[in-house]
Structures are given as C-alpha cells and as structure tokens.
Amino acid sequence: MTDFEPKIVAFLCNWCSYAGADLAGTSRMEYPSNVTIIRVPCSGRMNPIFVLKCLMNGSDGVLISGCHTGDCHYSEGNFYARRRFAVLKSFLGYLGIDPRRFQMSWVSASEGDKWAKLIHELVAEIKEAGPNKMGKE
Amino acid sequence: MKIGVFVCHCGTNISATVDVEEAAAAIGKLQNVKLSVTYRYMCSAPGQELIKKAVREESLDRIVIASCSPALHEKTFRKCAEEAGINPYLIEIANIREHCSWVHKEKKEATRKAIELVKIAVAKVARNKPLKKTYVPIEKKVLIIGGGISGVQSAIDISFAKYPAVIVEREPSIGGKMAQFDKTFPTLDCAACILTPKMVTVSQNKYVTIHTYSEIESVTGHVGDFTVKIRKKARSVDLDKCTGCGACFAKCPVKVDSEFDMRLGKRKAIYVPFPQAVPNVPVIDREHCLWFQKQTCGACKKICPFGAINYEMPDEIIEEKFGAIIVATGFTQFDHSVYGEYGYGKYKDVITGLHFERMANSSGPTGGRIIRPSDGKEAQDVVFIQCVGSRDEQKGVPYCSRVCCMYTAKHALLLKEHNKDAQAYVFYIDIRAAGKNYEEFVKKVQDEYGAIYLRGRVSRIFEKKGKLIVRGADTLSGSQIEIKADLVVLATGLIAQGDAVELAQMLHIPYDQNKLFTEAHPKLAPAETITSGIFLTGACQSPKDIPDTVATASAASVKALGLLIQGELEREPLIAKVNTDLCSGCKACVIACPFRAIEMKEIEDKKLKRKRNAAQVIEGVCTGCGNCTAVCRMAAIDLEGFSDKQIMGEIEAL
Secondary structure (H helix, E strand, O other): OOOOOOOEEEEEEOOOHHHHHHHHHHOOOOOOOOEEEEEEOOHHHOOHHHHHHHHHOOOOEEEEEEOOOOOOOOOOHHHHHHHHHHHHHHHHOOOOOOHHHEEEEEOOOOOHHHHHHHHHHHHHHHHHHOOOOOOOO | OOEEEEEEOOOOOOOOOOOHHHHHHHHHOOOOEEEEEEEOOOOOHHHHHHHHHHHHHOOOOEEEEEEOOHHHHHHHHHHHHHHOOOOOOOEEEEEOHHHHHOOOOOHHHHHHHHHHHHHHHHHHHOOOOOOOOEEEEOOOOEEEEOOOHHHHHHHHHHHHOOOOEEEEOOOOOOOOHHHHOOEEOOOOEEHHHHHHHHHHHHHHOOOEEEEOOEEEEEEEEEOOEEEEEEEEOOOOEOOOOOOOOOHHHHHOOOEEEOOOOOOOOEEEOEEOOOOOOOOOOOEEOOOOOHHHHHOOOOHHHHHOOOOOEOOOOOOEEEEEEEOEEEEOOOEEEOOHHHOHHHOEOOEOOEEEHHHHHHHHOOOOOOOOOOEOOOOOOEOOEEEEEEEEOOOOOOOOOOOOOOOHHHHHHHHHHHHHHHOOOOEEEEEEOOOOOOOOOHHHHHHHHHHOOOOEEEEOOEEEEEEEOOEEEEEEEEOOOOEEEEEEEOEEEEEEOEEEOOOHHHHHHHHOOOEOOOOOEOOOEOOOEOOEOOOOOEEEOHHHOOOOOHHHHHHHHHHHHHHHHHHHOOOEEEEOOOOEEEOOOOOOOOOHHHHHOOOOOEEEEEEEEOOOOEEEEEEEEOOOOOOOOOHHHHHOOOOOEEEOOOOHHHHHHHHHHO
16 A cells, blocks of 8 residues: 555646646645646636546546635635535545545645645545545456 | 647756656657657747747647746747647647646656646647637726715826716715815825815816716626716706806705714705815705705795706716726725714714814814814813724724824824814824824824823723713823813724625625725735726725825726727637527526626527527626536536536546
C-alpha cells in the first residue's frame, strides 16, 4: 500500500483557485505531482456528472476549488457550487464511493501557500482512502 | 484534424524539470497530433514565427501550446493563431510551468505530469469550435441616480465630454446632504457657496437633464442598452410655467416641520426646500395641503400669476434608454434611538450633527444661533459624542463612518465662532483625521478653540435643573466625569439608504452586510460594480467625505465615458448558448444566472407546430461563468470554450 500513488483531478475556477495554483508555482512551492488541474471558468460551472465521470474513470480523488464565499468573480457561482456539491458528497456513500474521494476547497488568487498545503493534505487523505477500484476491472 | 503541439522550454524554467524532448515525442504519438516540437521561448517573436511557419507548412488547424499559465500568454497565442490563419479560439494552453515544472522537482514525475497536461489540452482543443467576437451597440447616454454632490459632479464631468446625462433625484431639489451642511472641513468653505454654483451649472448644461421629485421605477436590459422607467411624482406645479417668484408659499397658510431644516424650522405645504433649490420651483406636499385634504383653500392657485399650479397633475412615467448607469444615492443618518442612554427623543436638547449644521447656518432655522431647542436659549456648554452608531457591532454598524471625527471638530470650532463664551467637550474613542490638513485641523480646534477632548464613552445622559448631565469616562485620566451641558450633539454615523437593497436588486448589483453597494474590486475597480455598465460613486458605496465623493464621481464618470466612447462593445465569445430544440423552458437557468443574461423568448417549435417559450442568452450580458449549464436539466444550455464535450474530453484523456 505504501507505493500507492493516487491520481487526483482538480477542477479550479479561473479567477481564484487557478490563479492561486499559479502563485504556488511562481513562489516555487513544491507539492506532490498526483494532482492534475483542469481549468473551469467558475466552480458554479461544475456539473456533478464531471465528478462522477472522473471517479468512474478510475480517478482516486476529485477536488473542486473556487473563490472564497463573497469573492466569486461572478458574484454567486461558488454558492451554487457549494450547495450542489454538498448534496453530491452526501450521496457518494450511498453510491458505494468513499466520500473522502471528493473534496471542495476555497482558495483565493493570493493563497499559493494554502494551495500547496491543501495538496499535501489531500494526497495524504486519498492515500488513506486507498485505490479507487471503479473502472479498473 | 491536424493539431500542432508546441512545447516551450521557457529558458530552463520548464526544461530543467520537464524533459521537453521526451514529452514532445510522447505527445507526437497522440491521435490527431500532426506535429509536436519544442522551442526555447514560444512567446518570443521567433517562437511565434515558428508556430506560424508550422501552421503553413503542415496545414495545421488547431494548436496546443505547452507553456506558462494561460493568464500570461493566452492572448498572445490567440493573436498568433489568428495571424497564422487559424481561428483564435482553436488554441489551448497546457500550463506546464506554474502547475508542473515549478512545483515538482523529480524530473521523471514532472515529465509524466506535463505529458498528461498536454494530453488534456489536446483532447480539449479537438473539441473546440471556431468562435467569433461579438459586438453590441451602446446607447450613448448616462443615467445618474441621485442628485447630491456626487451625482452633480458626475453629470458635469460627463457633459464635458459632450455626452448626455440624466439625473434622477427623489427630493424636490438636487443638492443632497451637502446642501444641508453649513461649513465644510477642513477649509471652512461654506457648503452652499461651493455647491450651489455647481447645481446651477448642471441645471443650465445642455447635455444634462434633471428629473427632480422622481424615482426609478424599473431597470431592465444590460450594459449599453438599459431601459429605465422613471416615475416623475406629481409636483402639482408646472415646471415650465413657474418662475419661482414665491408668491404661492408666501400665501400658503399651512405650516409643517421642514425636513431640510431637520424639523427645527417650518416650511409651508407648498414649498421649495431651501432658497437656492434647483429647480427653484415649489412642490405641493399633498399630505398637508388643505386642497388635497379638505378641498378648501386653493390660495396658491389663486395667487399664482402664471397659472402654474395644477392640482390635477398626475404622476408621470417616462421611459428612457441608457448605455451606462452611475449610482450616486448617498447615505442616510444612523437612527440613534437605539441608544436609550443618550436620551434622544426624551430630551429636546440632545440633537444630531445634522441638526447642528442647520443651526449653525445663517440662513437656517435659528439664523445661525446655536441654541437649546427646548427653550431657545443660547447654548454655552456643548458636549459632542462621537461614534454614535459607528464602530458598534452590537447596536450600530461595525465600520468607522470616516467623517464624524472631522465634522465634530468643525462643530466645536463653529460653536466657538458663533459664541466665544461657549465651551465644547468631545467624547471620542480615537481621533481619525486621515486626510489632507485634517490632523492639523483637529489640532487647531483643540489648541486655538479650546475644545476639550475626552477619551472615553458616555454612559448616561439625564436632566437635572434644566441642564443635561452627561456622565462618562475619561480613560486617559482614569476618572469618571460629569458635565453639565446645555446641548448634546451626537455624531451619528453614515449608513446605507433605507431602500438601498431594493435599488440593488433592481440594478442587480451586490451589496454587503451593511447594505452598502459593493464595488467590483476593493482596490483595483473601486468605481465599478460587477454588473458591467453600472458604476458607483459617493457614500452609497461606503462613507466618504466631500473630496472623496467628488473624486469617485469623476472616477465613475470616466469609467462610464470610457464605455460610451467605444460606440460598440466587444464581447468575448466564451458565453452560454442555448439549443432551443432541447430547451423545455423551465427557467432554471434564468434563476441561476447572476447577471440576468438569460431571458425567455417565444419560439416557433417546428415539431410541435406551435409557439412556446425557450431560454435565450443575451450576448452582451453573459459573462461566461457557466452556472446555467450546471442547472439545466435538459443539457440544452452549454458554455462555449468550456462546453460539456470539452470538459468530458479532458476527463477522458486522463
């Protein structure tokens, strides 16, 4: 189990979290390479099917990260996302998926350090959750 | 499909951690990838030339650049693609610098991840569609809501550029709160002397239209094309016929407390709020007018030599189109009745700063005498209490109102100027005098005008033998203090107008927990709102003094002019699009859209052979957030540039 390297997909809103991850890069903050970033305009753009599709494709973890509440570039997209994905998360257990595999975070464009720290923690947590067996038969 | 992939070394920024050659070779094997090459600096002129040459020679139709963040060079490469003859939206950027080479050390891992990021971009670009920027026309007129100093200044600035502006003011005259002030800090200019010439200038300006005694009824549309309904309340006096002679209000028998004079003086039922009012045309207060209440009197109509009085005048609703809107609705005073300990309402001689302004004014209700409203005697010992409502999370607002320290200092000075035997005591928490010559002004009031500043709060005010006993703490000396005062002046804070939320909802602009309108960015876009085409100025955004208000008015005007001057608006094509065949007309997207960019429109359903409603995106308004796509149950609405297909393609490529 120790050599398990999880595969994690992160959907980042263009204005806050994507820029926050950019800042982590500009500041040369090292973090594990398990996370692959996909850019979306807003966390509110995220359809639950995107998350489920990742998990069914065998991703071990999925992260959605947007602007802090009140800071959404589109004023309220992250509120929609927060509500929508709180529901999804509560359903994951019912679907037989470890809810730890799906996480949300709020990272601003100035929080490069928060982003790097978050990835360290996320990777550790998904490692604990173990490999996702879905789609790998 | 022929995709060209261009992997940048970025000097050694990428190539030190990512084996770019290995990555390019691996990507070259992907489906649809015709060419995969590397170069030291793709963004440089020779780098872009290399891309253009490759497009020509290999007849590429889509491009992926593996380089730095799209935040840096997406525009550069879109332009490069366009110059190479490819639609600028048929490119994608794989961010292998900020998200890869700079955050990973192990070369093998970084190379693997870089390849994966490029794979995603290749999968996405294969699903991109050629898009075109759109252009929407702009109505070249600005609506200014509020005719205080900020609205007046905005209108003047806009007229300088020879663009038309329309001021809508709900009171019978423009001028706002500033017209009520006596002197202004720290220069002690008389407020009326500097404001009224501006009011006259703006009223005579051929580019400016003023609707006083009017309110905004509704706002629809979007940047460049707002449709606004304005209710012109029945003034009962014909604006065109009236000459402002004043015969009517001289004759009117009804006396009512004057709102302008803070109820310290009287006005008539037909009145102009103050002598320098613009327009200098009276209005009939129908609630108090005998004609409207009892169908008697009619004196004003009889006396008017111009036949300007019209009791039958109805409210009129006019509709106008605007390209931009400036919100300049200002503030209202904090209602300090929550502070029972200060005895406001119970003791006549506890007043607010605005009452003091009116008293100090030589054309005010007391003719410039600072008196006790209870008995009309001149006030000798006056206690000023700062931060009434401000900086009080329990009873008031958490923020500092910014102007109270200064206006209280000014009041202490004016008190002494009006009555050299008077003594001012000021209870304060901190003195906030951050402004040009502000600190010096406060010091002058303390040193030269003998105002006694006491650092502490007042716990109670009560009456004893005709005097107000003000009991408070002086925290600097650590003692309890009691002052026998003739008059207590509360420095009430500045808060949002009572109907600010209503207006914000009408305009679809955000407001904060204090109901103050929120700017697009607190530092870098202070005059804009996130709703394009709507700008903010003055105290409706946050408490401001006059210089700041005037500065923000000019800022908002420049922003509005910058918009109007374009003639038409260029819009990114990365916006939502509805497939009306699939749309069921459930309106979920209409509700989810933060920008009111979706409306329902009747369409001809060819299958059903009848008309039905379907969603339609207003191109000029949609900002491309994609909220609508996620709520659509029919998958009828999609987002260009981040379509379901594109994102699914990215996921599948992982």
